[in-house]
């Protein structure tokens with residue numbers, strides 16, 4: 001595996017922290033701006049048709065509907081990314097590095113019918129106990145299987161990442 005320089009947050013330029021979780025590697029901004037993951041990781045955990053749509057749109061020229069130049073630079077190479085609208089959220093894509101960026105600000109733009117990923121008091125208490133016993137790796141659980149939409153899965157993923165960071 002090639003060793004790359006640590007990716008940085010497109011918003012605050014902080015080094016992103018790699019979180020490996022059940023075979024899904026994502027880089028998370030320590031300040032909570034969002035998370036980055038590679039196309040190959042996305043194929044592991046998201047639905048193929050979603051990824052194909054995102055990738056096809058990101059590579060269209062001229063820009064198709066729902067595709068525009070991003071305001072953000074790639075976490076890896078700093079080149080301006082392509083913003084792709086998919087399933088109600090915008091993902092920023094670097095087609096050179098095959099990296100996708102999910103901005104935490106997107107969570108606020110979610111449709112109202114997306115399930116709230118925030119944990120209940122009981123769940124949080126249980127999570128805290130597990131965190132104390134086993135550490136963050138276990139609690140940053142990937143819940144793709146439970147989430148019907150791309151949005152829901154990414155939101156759940158980010159929610160868990162933030163929770164794990166805050167608990168450490």
Ligand SMILES: [Zn+2]
Pocket residue numbers: 009010011012013014029030031032033034
């Ligand atoms: Zn940041």
Ligand SMILES: [Zn+2]
Pocket residue numbers: 074075076077078079094095096097098099
């Ligand atoms: Zn790049």
